[in-house]
Amino acid sequence: MTLDTNQIRAKFGALNQAEHGQTILFLDGPGGTQIPDSVAHSMTDYWQRGNSNLGGAFETSRHTTEVMLEARTYCQALVNAPAAENIVFGANMTSLTFQLSRAISREWQAGDEVIVTALDHYANVSTWQQAANDRGAVVKTANLCRDNATLDVEHLLRLITAKTRLVAVTCASNVTGSIVDVKPIIDAAHAVGAKVYLDAVHYAPHHLIDVQAWQCDFLVCSAYKFFGPHIGIAYIAQPWLEQLQPYKVAPAPDIGPGRFETGTQPFASLAGLSTAVGYLASFGHSKVGLRSQLLRSYSLIQQHEMALNELFLQRLKAVKGVELLGIDDADIGQRTPTFALRFERHRPYDIAHALGMEQVCVWSGHFYALGMMEQLKIDPNLGVLRVGAVHYNTKDEIERFFRSLTQIIQ
Numbered sequence: 001m002t003l004d005t006n007q008i009r010a011k012f013g014a015l016n017q018a019e020h021g022q023t024i025l026f027l028d029g030p031g032g033t034q035i036p037d038s039v040a041h042s043m044t045d046y047w048q049r050g051n052s053n054l055g056g057a058f059e060t061s062r063h064t065t066e067v068m069l070e071a072r073t074y075c076q077a078l079v080n081a082p083a084a085e086n087i088v089f090g091a092n093m094t095s096l097t098f099q100l101s102r103a104i105s106r107e108w109q110a111g112d113e114v115i116v117t118a119l120d121h122y123a124n125v126s127t128w129q130q131a132a133n134d135r136g137a138v139v140k141t142a143n144l145c146r147d148n149a150t151l152d153v154e155h156l157l158r159l160i161t162a163k164t165r166l167v168a169v170t171c172a173s174n175v176t177g178s179i180v181d182v183k184p185i186i187d188a189a190h191a192v193g194a195k196v197y198l199d200a201v202h203y204a205p206h207h208l209i210d211v212q213a214w215q216c217d218f219l220v221c222s223a224y225k226f227f228g229p230h231i232g233i234a235y236i237a238q239p240w241l242e243q244l245q246p247y248k249v250a251p252a253p254d255i256g257p258g259r260f261e262t263g264t265q266p267f268a269s270l271a272g273l274s275t276a277v278g279y280l281a282s283f284g285h286s287k288v289g290l291r292s293q294l295l296r297s298y299s300l301i302q303q304h305e306m307a308l309n310e311l312f313l314q315r316l317k318a319v320k321g322v323e324l325l326g327i328d329d330a331d332i333g334q335r336t337p338t339f340a341l342r343f344e345r346h347r348p349y350d351i352a353h354a355l356g357m358e359q360v361c362v363w364s365g366h367f368y369a370l371g372m373m374e375q376l377k378i379d380p381n382l383g384v385l386r387v388g389a390v391h392y393n394t395k396d397e398i399e400r401f402f403r404s405l406t407q408i409i410q
Contacts, residue, residue: 001300002300002303002304003283003300003301003303003304003391005304005391005392005393005394008391008392009392009394011036011037011038011279012034012035012036012037012392013037014026014034014035015034015392018359019359020359022358022359023359024359024361025359025360025361025397025400025401026361026392026393027360027361027362027387027388027389027393027397027401028361028362028363028388029205029225029338029388029389029390029393030174030175030177030202030225030338030363030367030386030388031363031367031386031388032224032225033205033224033225033226033227033390033392034227034392035224035227035228035229035272035276036227036275036276036279038275038278038279039227039228039229039272039275039276039279040272041275042271042272042274042275043229043268043269043271043272044268045271046067046267046268046271047268049063050063051064051267051268052064053264054068064267067267067270067271067274068265068267068270069084070270070274071087071089071270071271071273071274072084072085072087072257074273074274074277074278074290075087075233075273075277077277077281077289077290077291077294078204078208078209078277078280078294079200079209079210079211079219079221079233079235080208080209080210080211080212080213080291081211081212081235082212082238085241085256085257086211086235086236086237086238086241086257087233087234087235087257088233088234088235088236088257088260088261089231089232089233089234089257089261089265089270090231090232090233090234090260090261091230091231091232091266092222092230092231092232093123093199093201093220093221093222093232093233094123094127094232095232096220096232096233096234097123097124097127097197097199097220098127099246099247099260099262100197100218100220100234100236100244100246100260101127101128101130101131102131102246102247103244103245103246103247103260104131104166104195104197104218104240104244105128105131105132105134105135105137105166106244106245107165108131108132108135108136108137108165109135109136109137110135110136110137111136111137111138111163112132112135112136112137112138112163112164112165113137113138113139113140113159113161113163113164113165114128114131114132114137114138114139114140114164114165114166114167114168115139115140115141115142115156115159115160115164115166115167115168115169116128116129116139116140116141116142116168116169116371117141117142117151117156117168117169117170117371118141118142118143118144118151118371118372118374118375119142119144119149119150119151119169119170119173119178119180119369119371119372120168120169120170120199120369120371121170121174121199121201121202121367121368121369122368122369122370122371123199123368124168124169124170124197124199125168125370125371127168128166128168128197137165138163140159141371142155142156142159142169143155143375144371144372144375144376146375146376148178148326148327148328149173149175149176149178149325149326149327149340149372149376150173150176150178150180150326150327151169151170151173151178151180153180153181153184153185156169156185157184157185157188160188160189160191160192160194161192162192164189164192164194165194165195166189166194166195166196166197167185167186167189167194167195167196167197168196168197168199169182169185169196169197169198169199170198170199170200170201170202170203171198171199171200171202171203171207171209172200172202172203172206172207172336173202173326173338173369173372174201174202174338174367174368174369175325175326175338175340175367175369175372175384175386176325176326176327176335176338176339176340176372177202177326177335177336177337177338177339177340177388178326178327178334178335179203179207179333179334179335179336182196182198182214182216183213183214186214186215186216187215190215195217195218195240196216196217196218197216197217197218197219197220198214198216198218198219198220199220199221200219200220200221201220201221201222201225202225202336202338203221203336204221204222204225204226205225205226205227205336205390205391206301206302206305206332206336206337206390207298207302207336208294208295208298209221211235211237215237216235216237217236217237217240218234218235218236218237218240219234219235220232220233220234220235221233223269223272223273223276226276226280227276227279227280227390228269228272228273228275228276228277229266229268229269229272229273229276230269231266231269231270231272231273233273234260236257236260241256241257241259242255242259244259246259246260246262247262248260248262249262249263277290277294278290280294280297280298281293281294281297282297283296283297283300283301284296284297301391302332304391305332305336305337305389305390305391306330306331306332307395308337308389308393308395308398309330309331309332309335309337310330311395311398311399312337312339312387312389312398313328313330315398315399315402316339316341316402319402319405319406319409321343321344321345321346321409322341322342322343322344322405322409323341323342323343323344324339324340324341325340325341325342325376325384326339326340336388337388337389337390337393338386338387338388338389339386339387339388340384340385340386341384341385341386341387342378342384342385343385343409345409346408346409347364347382348364348365348382348383348384348385349364349365349382351364351385351405351408351409352364352385354404354408355401355404355405355408358404360400360401360404362385362386362387362388363385363386364383364384364385364386365380365383365384365386366378366380366383366384367383367386387401
């Protein structure tokens, strides 16, 4: 069984747009995916049914409570959390990480150590640098392997000591698409009593998360990267869900995930979030549980994305004057279909602009991975051209991208 991309694309109104007689080609997935129409409908349905806060003795408030509980349950299945109460919502991954860093770092003392990586988006770097500075802790940075821009895991493991209090690491690079084997890192950190904070923002659209298999302490992702609305999701393991002391308004709940959810939540977005997870599960067998559906769906997604990887890397070899940053292996277990490119005679922005004139959507820049730019000696003002596919992209679209790119650079 394979994915039927025609059926999939029919569910996304955005994928069927045209400008100046050309269908828009979205290869900007790492910056945010398009959403299926069903997600937009769920959000509209919530507003039309009646907008209310939690805890009221009337129907619209009870419905809002149901929407929030359903979103926790769906996200529990998405990350394989032990309980729905382990799921916390926030404005986005960055805001959640800043918030959680304040609570996690309360116990740090001068001389404690925190490990970040040069592979990470700076949402998972700057947060910990600032928290460490406030507490007098020391920040260590794990290097990249310069030959393929992957994380030097051996270097990271050597940085872990008895003074390590937290390791912050990404599951997959939002620039190069390289995937990190996080389990050895988690095991080594736990061996010295350190916590592990995982950034799964880029990982989530391509691979199914399993926090119980990893045994991580914290994991964050963003729904707008996996076909949902703008909302952040955090998994907080026990006992930290109850033991951490978050900064919050005094009368706010002091039990469960509500301890971390400051202010009124975006309930319409939570309705859309549940629908997005349901969409991701829709390729699996309908008579099994949600987690089993997701497992089957992601298997099909990875099969499709593997074919996109193979085609992209094959076509790239025929283009002169372009360099791939990252591994040149199509194995979906090692990389997502996200590619970082540099050019001998062109600036990345100029390529992105020219492609945009052809209705091909890609990004250029540093993508908040400043550590990567520094270690690879790339001017962050120039950065790279990033091309990122997801499961709704097709082989024909990859071919179209290379036709346009070849014409531009020649």
